[in-house]
Structures are given as structure tokens and as C-alpha cells.
Amino acid sequence: MSRFADYYTASVLSAERLTPSMIRIRFGGADLRRFVSSGQADERVSVIFPLPGQARPPQPTLINGIWSYPDEATRPQFRSYTVRRWDPAAPEMIIDFVVHEGGVAAQWALRAAPGDEVGLTMADGWYAPPVDAGWQLLVADLTGLPAAGRIIEELTPGDRVHAIIEVIDPADEQRFETRGDVTYQWLHRSGHGLTESRLPEAVRGYERPAGPGYLWFAGEAGASRTVRKFVRGELGWSADRFEIIGYWRHRKEEWLARFDAVRDEMAQALDHANTVGTNRTEVRELYDDALERVGL
Numbered sequence: 594m595s596r597f598a599d600y601y602t603a604s605v606l607s608a609e610r611l612t613p614s615m616i617r618i619r620f621g622g623a624d625l626r627r628f629v630s631s632g633q634a635d636e637r638v639s640v641i642f643p644l645p646g647q648a649r650p651p652q653p654t655l656i657n658g659i660w661s662y663p664d665e666a667t668r669p670q671f672r673s674y675t676v677r678r679w680d681p682a683a684p685e686m687i688i689d690f691v692v693h694e695g696g697v698a699a700q701w702a703l704r705a706a707p708g709d710e711v712g713l714t715m716a717d718g719w720y721a722p723p724v725d726a727g728w729q730l731l732v733a734d735l736t737g738l739p740a741a742g743r744i745i746e747e748l749t750p751g752d753r754v755h756a757i758i759e760v761i762d763p764a765d766e767q768r769f770e771t772r773g774d775v776t777y778q779w780l781h782r783s784g785h786g787l788t789e790s791r792l793p794e795a796v797r798g799y800e801r802p803a804g805p806g807y808l809w810f811a812g813e814a815g816a817s818r819t820v821r822k823f824v825r826g827e828l829g830w831s832a833d834r835f836e837i838i839g840y841w842r843h844r845k846e847e848w849l850a851r852f853d854a855v856r857d858e859m860a861q862a863l864d865h866a867n868t869v870g871t872n873r874t875e876v877r878e879l880y881d882d883a884l885e886r887v888g889l
């Protein structure tokens with residue numbers, strides 16, 4: 594059962610096709626006045642979707658200050674999305690949804706209309722370049738593009754960034770206002786379930802400037818594993834030098850079915866990782882190693 598400290602209702606103000614693969618949704622509503630932003634540039638919220646055929650998600654129950662859905666039968670679906678822009682004065686939040694086949698979230702976004710409601714919870718984020726990072730490498734597919742865009746828009750003068758972004762169509766490219774010094778490398782027609790992502794090879798091929806840097810990666814889970822192995826195993830970077838996050842999983846249904854068969858074993862592996870790992874990165878790596886050992 595999911596438990597969360599805060600719950601906000603957000604109403605669709607508008608939904609528009611931003612690029613061929615992306616729908617931009619503006620959310621508002623009085624309840625968003627209470628929203629507490631994590632402040633991180635790659636800010637994530639869990640979006641809670643209506644049950645099939647309904648315009649708003651079921652209301653969670655507040656028990657001892659914690660929200661939850663005690664009734665499994667009416668427990669709605671949660672998905673992680675990036676707060677592309679947040680204006681507390683309005684209040685207004687923008688979230689960009691990638692269009693893809695299937696998926697509660699993608700299908701909801703395709704049909705979203707003014708007045709539709711979602712729930713929001715669990716704002717957090719991870720992008721945190723160390724102060725001595727003289728350069729940054731931002732790497733993302735379409736799902737990471739909203740966060741990459743916000744990161745680029747929030748750079749300060751002197752920040753030196755190279756962004757490698759994989760999109761489906763050249764028309765999916767976006768332009769960002771920035772005070773940083775940013776160069777771009779757009780990859781087209783790969784990843785996204787169409788073909789293997791080319792992001793790992795692009796990371797490997799990137800000519801890293803001299804001196805300490807920082808890598809932020811957001812893309813498909815298998816590609817994120819390959820990049821993490823390169824950065825940890827081959828480059829030997831310490832945990833504070835990178836944030837590599839799997840934002841989605843190709844053929845998730847097949848993966849989940851295989852995961853179900855080893856659920857208990859993996860719960861033990863997670864306990865072990867939490868006990869032995871000395872930081873979030875180590876815990877993630879230990880658990881990922883356990884998954885890989887069972888072919889997941």
C-alpha cells in the first residue's frame with residue numbers, strides 16, 4: 594500500500610501538443626496553493642490518475658497524518674513525472690507527457706481536457722552538481738527532456754553544460770532560454786522502444802573536459818544500467834559525481850511478470866542492499882546487481 598505525507602488535487606487548465614511526441618499540460622486549481630516544491634531542477638511528482646471512465650482519481654484516506662488507499666480495489670495508478678515549470682503565484686504547474694502506446698499515464702494525457710483532475714504527491718529531485726564541477730554532461734531521452742529543459746533554464750552564468758538528448762523525430766527537439774554555456778547533441782530515431790538507445794554509446798564517446806565534472810542521466814532503465822556501469826566500473830567516479838536514473842522500462846509488463854517470480858528473493862536483496870549500502874547510490878547498485886544476477 595502506498596503511503597504519502599502530502600496529497601494535492603490539480604485540475605487541467607489546458608492540454609496542447611508541444612511537439613510530435615509530447616503533450617504539455619497546464620495544471621491549476623485552488624488546492625495547488627498548498628503545493629510545496631522540492632526546488633530541485635529535476636523535480637519529480639507522483640501523478641495519481643483517475644480510475645477508468647472517471648474524471649478524477651479516488652480521494653485517499655488520511656490516517657494519523659498519512660495519506661493512503663486502504664481499499665486495494667479502488668487504488669489508482671501512480672506514475673512519476675517532472676515538474677517542468679512551477680509558478681506558485683498563479684498557482685500553475687506544467688508537466689510534459691511523452692506520447693507512447695499503452696500506459697495509464699500516456700493514454701490519460703492524450704485525452705486530457707480542461708477540468709479533468711489528477712492527484713499529486715511526493716515531490717523530490719536528485720540533480721545536484723558538486724560545487725567544484727567545472728563541466729556537466731546532461732543525458733536524456735524524451736522522458737528526461739522536461740527535466741533537462743528545466744535544469745538548462747535554471748543554470749547560472751559560468752555553468753558549462755553539454756546536453757545529449759535522444760528524441761524520436763527532429764521536430765521533437767526543443768530550445769531553452771539559459772544563462773549557462775550549453776552545447777547540444779541531438780540523436781534522432783533511436784531509443785524509445787523503437788531501437789536500442791544510443792545514449793550509452795554517446796556518453797562513452799563524449800570527450801570529457803579536463804577537471805572534475807558531473808553527469809546527470811535520465812532515460813530507459815536498461816540504458817541507465819549500461820551508463821552506470823561505465824561511470825562506476827570504467828571511470829571509477831564517486832557517487833557525488835553523477836545521478837543516473839532509469840525513468841521508464843522498455844517492455845515493462847514482461848519485466849514485471851519475470852519480477853513477480855522472484856519477488857521474495859528481491860525483497861531480501863533490497864533489505865541486504867539497505868543494510869550494506871552506505872549511500873543511496875550504493876544501495877541502488879547493490880540492488881541492481883541482484884536484479885541482473887536473476888536476469889532482470
Ligand SMILES: Cc1cc2nc3c(=O)[nH]c(=O)nc-3n(C[C@H](O)[C@H](O)[C@H](O)COP(=O)(O)OP(=O)(O)OC[C@H]3O[C@@H](n4cnc5c(N)ncnc54)[C@H](O)[C@@H]3O)c2cc1C
Binds near residue numbers: 689691693698786844
Ligand atoms: C523521476 C522521473 C521523472 C519522469 N518524468 C517524466 C516526464 O516529465 N515526462 C514523461 O513523459 N515521462 C516521465 N517519466 C517517465 C514516466 O514515469 C514513464 O514513462 C511511465 O512508465 C509512463 O507511464 P504510463 O502509464 O504511460 O506507461 P506504463 O503503464 O508505465 O507502461 C505501459 C507500456 O508503455 C511502455 N512505456 C512506458 N513509458 C514509455 C515511454 N516513455 N516510451 C515508450 N514506451 C514507454 C512500457 O514499457 C510499457 O510497455 C519520469 C520518470 C521518473 C522516474
